[in-house]
Amino acid sequence: MKFLTLEQGQLGALIEDEGQQQVVDLTAAAKLFELEPLPMTLAEIVGWTDEQVAALWGLAQVALDKGVSCRAYSEVKVIAPIPQPRRNILCLGKNYLDHAKEVAEKMQASSDAPEHPIIFTKATTSVIGPGDDIPAHAELTRKLDYEAELALIIGKEGRDIPEEQALDHVFGYTAINDVSARDLQKDHVQWFRAKSLDGFAPMGPVVVHRSVMPEPKDIQVSCHINGEQRQCANLDQLIFDLPTIIATLSKGMTLLPGDIIATGTPAGVGMGFRPSKYLKSGDEVVVSVSGVGSLTNRVV
Structure with a gap:
């Protein structure tokens, strides 16, 4: 389970798919599939339980399988995972x-x-x-x-x-x-x-x-x-x-x-x-x- 932060600060998932790296915009996919709680950033999910994280990863797999909210990694601008940490x-x-x-x-x-x-x-x-x-x-x-x-x-x-x-x-x-x-x-x-x-x-x-x-x-x-x-x-x-x-x-x-x-x-x-x-x-x-x-x- 690899998570990243995309260009607008939204949460993403990096998935290996038949030898290719694909990125799912999890914020967009969660809205589309009405997932609760709605994940907006990586900083928000670090406090989630293992069960919640597993469900989120399952959503990423579904989105990839359906071809929604996903792009090739080479087409994505990735920023720091937590661009504004809460503390030093x-x-x-x-x-x-x-x-x-x-x-x-x-x-x-x-x-x-x-x-x-x-x-x-x-x-x-x-x-x-x-x-x-x-x-x-x-x-x-x-x-x-x-x-x-x-x-x-x-x-x-x-x-x-x-x-x-x-x-x-x-x-x-x-x-x-x-x-x-x-x-x-x-x-x-x-x-x-x-x-x-x-x-x-x-x-x-x-x-x-x-x-x-x-x-x-x-x-x-x-x-x-x-x-x-x-x-x-x-x-x-x-x-x-x-x-x-x-x-x-x-x-x-x-x-x-x-x-x-x-x-x-x-x-x-x-x-x-x-x-x-x-x-x-x-x-x-x-x-x-x-x-x-x-x-x-x-x-x-």
């Missing part, structure tokens, strides 16, 4: 040991694994969608970097969530690029500004319901710059796994449906190379996540 994106820093080591070497700091998850946020206004341009912000930074990550979309509200129940609170998964200005990151010490400039959170192209995602240990995260692979790792290399992340964030703080959690990036970021390989105008950045697909953006 919650992010994990240095959550792959090899990445922590490459950062430590460059910054002449300790390369030990963090004792506790390193948590920061990105502003909601940093979100852009697949195919959108990443602004170079050349007037502000000379060290523009990429970070390929898996992101969780919370579907069930919870506080003090036990690790063994954590994944039950996830609606689905998507890909995100935690674009960063490394010079601003150093100048301001705290990471918020360096990671929150407009266009610094490409996201998408789809949100995949947790029921059809691979097991976390089988999920691979990778990044290619102009066709060159820079990052590649499986989630079993995380220092703090997904249940630990959710349990930690929810301790004393309520997680809400629609909250987005970026889980950390593997080794291979631009600053980690010698010499560094920072992004420049014209570069194509492709973030890929198993089960989700590829998120492509270009720097301008």
Whole structure:
């Protein structure tokens, strides 16, 4: 079950049909077939029950079979799955040991694994969608970097969530690029500004319901710059796994449906190379996540 957001903000479903990718406008189909409750956006359905989501997916299949409210994926403009998140994106820093080591070497700091998850946020206004341009912000930074990550979309509200129940609170998964200005990151010490400039959170192209995602240990995260692979790792290399992340964030703080959690990036970021390989105008950045697909953006 793959859901996306179409050009007018309406909810869509991406379906494989005889080797072709088809998109059903679920908002239009739900009106046509008088489905209740009427789904308008992806942000609205993340809090639905599994039964409601299954019924919605069944509607998408019916619409496709009848040839109504559907188009080829190649003909569709897709925007960020949740273009205006209700809260800042919650992010994990240095959550792959090899990445922590490459950062430590460059910054002449300790390369030990963090004792506790390193948590920061990105502003909601940093979100852009697949195919959108990443602004170079050349007037502000000379060290523009990429970070390929898996992101969780919370579907069930919870506080003090036990690790063994954590994944039950996830609606689905998507890909995100935690674009960063490394010079601003150093100048301001705290990471918020360096990671929150407009266009610094490409996201998408789809949100995949947790029921059809691979097991976390089988999920691979990778990044290619102009066709060159820079990052590649499986989630079993995380220092703090997904249940630990959710349990930690929810301790004393309520997680809400629609909250987005970026889980950390593997080794291979631009600053980690010698010499560094920072992004420049014209570069194509492709973030890929198993089960989700590829998120492509270009720097301008």
